Amino acid sequence: MFHTLAKSLPWTQSPLIINAPMGGFAGGELAAAVTKAGGLGMIGGVFNMNELHDHLVKATEILHAHHSLDCSKNLPVGVGLLPFISKLEEALPLITEFKPRVLWLFAAKKFEDYATWSQQVREASPDTHIWVQCGSVTAALRIVELCKPDALAMQGADAGGHGFEKGAGIVSLLPETADALQCRGLGHIPLVGAGGIADGRGTAAALALGAQGVVMGTRFLAAKETIVHRKYRAALLDAKDGGQNTVRSKIFDELRGPNIWPEAYDGRSLVTDSYTDHVNGVSIEEIRKLHNEAVKGEDAGFGENKRAVIWAGTGVGLINKVEAAADIVIQVRNAACEALQRVAKF
Numbered sequence: 001m002f003h004t005l006a007k008s009l010p011w012t013q014s015p016l017i018i019n020a021p022m023g024g025f026a027g028g029e030l031a032a033a034v035t036k037a038g039g040l041g042m043i044g045g046v047f048n049m050n051e052l053h054d055h056l057v058k059a060t061e062i063l064h065a066h067h068s069l070d071c072s073k074n075l076p077v078g079v080g081l082l083p084f085i086s087k088l089e090e091a092l093p094l095i096t097e098f099k100p101r102v103l104w105l106f107a108a109k110k111f112e113d114y115a116t117w118s119q120q121v122r123e124a125s126p127d128t129h130i131w132v133q134c135g136s137v138t139a140a141l142r143i144v145e146l147c148k149p150d151a152l153a154m155q156g157a158d159a160g161g162h163g164f165e166k167g168a169g170i171v172s173l174l175p176e177t178a179d180a181l182q183c184r185g186l187g188h189i190p191l192v193g194a195g196g197i198a199d200g201r202g203t204a205a206a207l208a209l210g211a212q213g214v215v216m217g218t219r220f221l222a223a224k225e226t227i228v229h230r231k232y233r234a235a236l237l238d239a240k241d242g243g244q245n246t247v248r249s250k251i252f253d254e255l256r257g258p259n260i261w262p263e264a265y266d267g268r269s270l271v272t273d274s275y276t277d278h279v280n281g282v283s284i285e286e287i288r289k290l291h292n293e294a295v296k297g298e299d300a301g302f303g304e305n306k307r308a309v310i311w312a313g314t315g316v317g318l319i320n321k322v323e324a325a326a327d328i329v330i331q332v333r334n335a336a337c338e339a340l341q342r343v344a345k346f
């Protein structure tokens with residue numbers, strides 16, 4: 001059942017653990033550590049392609065020094081880009097140069113853009129597989145029709161960071177997508193699950209729901225190799241009861257200036273002072289002013305008065321310590337196997 005991704009990502013171990021390509025947070029060091037531990041390491045696309053280049057160089061250096069990994073055809077990591085903001089003509093030279101195993105696309109302005117990206121990337125780097133993240137059954141079917149992705153990342157409403165404003169949790173999203181693909185003779189397209197998964201139990205559940213692997217963002221924000229402000233991380237470690245203390249809202253994309261995200265998206269963050277002010281009717285001008293002052297401070301707006309966005313999923317309450325990324329991968333993988341064995345006894 002879990003054959004397909006294991007075959008296309010031969011260095012990985014089952015169940016497949018993937019760090020989310022969190023733009024500005026998941027760099028070359030994190031991706032390399034996750035890959036070395038038998039997961040799929042991902043680099044998050046940033047606005048600036050020079051920065052992405054540097055992260056790819058870093059990952060290449062680390063992985064080439066790790067002799068048990070075959071880097072001859074591909075760089076065994078993925079790169080995540082946002083077609084609504086990244087420029088295909090700027091991304092193509094990097095993809096051709098580094099040949100990442102996976103190009104992950106998310107948040108195109110229109111579905112057709114996934115087809116344009118897939119076609120050109122496949123021509124430029126035939127060994128780079130195209131993965132698309134989306135948050136509904138309808139979107140999954142449309143994307144499959146347009147660009148036949150090599151895998152789909154199904155993102156549930158519990159996810160930290162951006163996602164579909166209208167969405168279901170993975171408990172229904174994954175099996176309904178699997179069934180819908182199966183009905184159309186497309187059941188061979190592998191699914192991975194994202195959103196609220198933070199440990200082995202969530203991973204085991206996602207596998208039972210039809211995923212071949214899991215994507216974790218919030219859990220990896222607590223990895224040593226992730227690029228994250230110490231106050232942001234402290235706020236994550238403090239947070240409990242994610243359903244109460246995180247929230248989805250478009251206000252988080254209004255803080256730096258007018259929202260540039262496509263209409264269908266909002267984002268999940270810790271409940272912050274900016275959000276609370278918004279709910280209490282404070283004007284966006286005043287909220288922005290307070291935000292812009294706070295982010296200049298030493299705690300960058302992540303401290304006591306949380307004015308900056310602290311993207312986090314509902315699984316945040318399960319995260320209690322900072323760990324090496326490899327330890328997270330290995331622990332979650334082992335705990336998922338134990339959980340599956342436990343339930344198999346029922």
Ligand SMILES: Cc1cc2nc3c(=O)[nH]c(=O)nc-3n(C[C@H](O)[C@H](O)[C@H](O)COP(=O)(O)O)c2cc1C
Binds near residue numbers: 082106195314315
């Ligand atoms: C801090 C942060 C930044 C993110 N940035 C991106 C991104 O740049 N591109 C992307 O495709 N997804 C991004 N995501 C969403 C993830 O791909 C993934 O769906 C999500 O992290 C899964 O939910 P979880 O955080 O509960 O594990 C981000 C998530 C977080 C928490």
